[in-house]
Structures are given as structure tokens and as C-alpha cells.
Amino acid sequence: MGLDFVSEVAARPPLVLGVDPRPAWHPGPEPLEHLERYALELMETLADGLAAVKFQYAFFEALGGAGWALLERLVAAARVLGLPVIHDAKRGDIGSTAEAYARATLARWPGSALTVNPYLGGDALEPFFEAAAASGGAVFVLVKTSNPGSADFQDLDAGGRPLYLRVAERVAAWAEAWPAEAEPWSRVGAVVGGTHPEALELLRAALPRSLFLVPGLGAQGAEPRPGAGLLWSASRSLFYPGGRPDLAAARRQAEAYRRALAG
Ligand SMILES: O=c1ccn([C@@H]2O[C@H](COP(=O)(O)O)[C@@H](O)[C@H]2O)c(=O)[nH]1
Numbered sequence: 001m002g003l004d005f006v007s008e009v010a011a012r013p014p015l016v017l018g019v020d021p022r023p024a025w026h027p028g029p030e031p032l033e034h035l036e037r038y039a040l041e042l043m044e045t046l047a048d049g050l051a052a053v054k055f056q057y058a059f060f061e062a063l064g065g066a067g068w069a070l071l072e073r074l075v076a077a078a079r080v081l082g083l084p085v086i087h088d089a090k091r092g093d094i095g096s097t098a099e100a101y102a103r104a105t106l107a108r109w110p111g112s113a114l115t116v117n118p119y120l121g122g123d124a125l126e127p128f129f130e131a132a133a134a135s136g137g138a139v140f141v142l143v144k145t146s147n148p149g150s151a152d153f154q155d156l157d158a159g160g161r162p163l164y165l166r167v168a169e170r171v172a173a174w175a176e177a178w179p180a181e182a183e184p185w186s187r188v189g190a191v192v193g194g195t196h197p198e199a200l201e202l203l204r205a206a207l208p209r210s211l212f213l214v215p216g217l218g219a220q221g222a223e224p225r226p227g228a229g230l231l232w233s234a235s236r237s238l239f240y241p242g243g244r245p246d247l248a249a250a251r252r253q254a255e256a257y258r259r260a261l262a263g
Contacts, residue, residue, distance in 0.1 A: 003111025004136040005052075006180035006187060008084045009211065009231065012051045014261050015254065016086065016213065017043065018235025019074065020056040023063070025244055032066060038245045039074055043081055045247060046238075046254050051231045052113070053078045054213070057089040075109060085112040086213065090142065091128070092117030098124050102131035106139075113138040115191055115213065118167055122174075129178050132187045138180070138211065139188055141171050143203060146193025146216035164199065168206045175209040184209050185229065191215065194222030194232060204230070217257065224260040232261055 019039060023031040026038065043053060055075060060067035078085050091101040091114060105114045106128065116128050118141050128139045144154055144164040154164040168190070175186035186209040192200050194216035204212070204227060211229045216222030218237020234257065241249040 002136065003079075003084075004181060005084050005111050005113050005132075005138045006185050006211065007182040008111070009051045009113075009138075010182045010185055010229075012084070013049050013258055014051055014226070014231055015049060015257050016052050016054050016231050016233035017046055017050050017238055017254075018054045018056060018088075018215070018233050019239055020059045020235040021063075021070075022059065022240070025240060032063070032070065034245070036070060036073065038247070039239075040077055041247055042239065042245075042250055043074075043078055043083060045251060047081045047083055049254055049258050050083060052084040052086050054086040054088050054233055054235070056235065057087065075112075079109070079111075085109060086140070087112060087114045090115045090117050092120050092124060094120065095123050095127055098127040099131075102127050106131040106135050106137040109137075110135040111137060113140060113189070113213075115140045115142065117142050118170070122170065125174070129174060129188060133178055137187065140191045140211075140213045141167070141174075141188065143167050143171060143190040143207075144192050144196055144199045146195045146220050146222065150193065150196070165202070165206065168203055171210060172207050175207060179209070185211055189213060193220075194224070195220050197223070197225065200225075200227075200230075204228075218253075224257055226261050226263040230261075232257065 026034040060071040087105045155162045158166045175188040178187040189211040191213045194214040215233045217234035241253045
């Protein structure tokens, strides 16, 4: 097999650069061109210190055809720089549609990872696991999200335990069923918000084989904590430190995160 997301990421520093592009925050008459140049320079300058680059699909989709084209170019550029890619698209649908979502992401970009929503159940996630195994990829299942409203459903009592821990039980079983080459890790990871440190600790113990994508650094107030298999992700605070594109400030911020995550 060629590229392998799990092996690559497990061997890299634990910081993920989130790319949530906002053309309105870029100067000049051609903000999209400025954005693309900035994203390329930023990925290049931070590459050695990153686990992966996470592209938030919503921000590209919101730009229409130009956004899709930009996404394709940036994903390709990340691969040229040797950076593993996470498609943050939070897909989830009945099996036949899940297959198409998997073709559009995991199969199209071998060695990449995709975020998925478990609400439709196991049969709806199976196509993603199969595509990840066939393409050297990985899947991150939403388990406990970083937003305050995650409590509305994810914390509901489900037979004496919060629902997110029930989801974690299933994720643990899927993780066993879909091992990766890089022991002990699996192709089935979890999304766990860094804004919930207690849940993060509980889930780390419950999911020993899953890499965690941990959003919430910076803008959402999560405190960086080192830990095995924790891939901490920052978007606004790293891509737009101080609320604007700024390569030097982004380098400083990445360095500060790296120091904090090294323990
Ligand atoms: O629970 C979740 C899952 C995904 N996200 C995504 O991560 C980034 C966070 O952006 P920041 O600017 O670093 O706050 C964004 O793309 C979200 O869609 C999340 O925040 N929480």
C-alpha cells in the first residue's frame, strides 16, 4: 500500500492545522487568490510541525464552484508537502449514499481521513470503514463534540450512562474490527472536543485503539494537554492568528501549541 494516514500521523507532532477559509478576511482586489497563496505558504512553513491539515468543507462549499476547485488544489498541495489530510465534512447517510460520500473523499484521496456522524447507526458507517481500509485512510466518528450544545443529545442518559459513552462503546468495537498497520492504532478514530477535559479523559481510557481528533484549541477556549493519540486541532487561532492572515504570528502560535503539547 502507498500512503497510510494512520502510520503517517502517528509518527508526526500532534498539532492539526484547521483550514476554515474566509475570503472576507483577506486584503486586496482578489481575496480568493490572496487566500490561496497564504494557505499554501502557511502549510509549507508549518509542515514539519504538523500531524495533518484539516479542511472544513462548509467554508469551501459556501464559495460555490470556486470553493470546490480551491479545496481540490489545496488538498493536492498538502499531499505534495507530505501532509496528511483530514476532510472535515461530517458525512453520514444511508449506506448507499455513504458509499458515494466515501468515493468522493477517502477513495478519491488515498491516505486521507474523513469525519463522520454516527447518528444513522452502524450500517451507515460501514461503507466509510471499508473505504478507509481499502485506501489507507481513516475515519473519525463524532463522539463528544466541542460545542456547548453537545450536551443536548450527547449527554442524555442512555441506560445509566451518557449517550456519548454508548457511542464510544460501539466505536471501540469498530476500532477492534478495523485495525491499522501502526499498532495499537485503528482506522476508526473519534472526534472529542478539547473543551470537555473530563470527557476526554474518560474517552481516552474507553477507546485505547482510536486516534482522537481534538478540536477546540484557541477560539473555543480548550487548553492544550499532551496525551497518546490526541491530535489537537486549531483553525481560527492558527490560520488567522489575531483575526487576520499573518504568517509570522501563525508560526509563533504553532510553536506555542507544540511546546504545550510536548508536555
Ligand atoms: O466537535 C467539533 C467538531 C469539529 N469542529 C470543527 O473544528 C474547527 C474548529 O475551529 P476553531 O476556529 O479552531 O474553533 C471547525 O472547522 C469546526 O467545524 C469543532 O469545532 N468541534
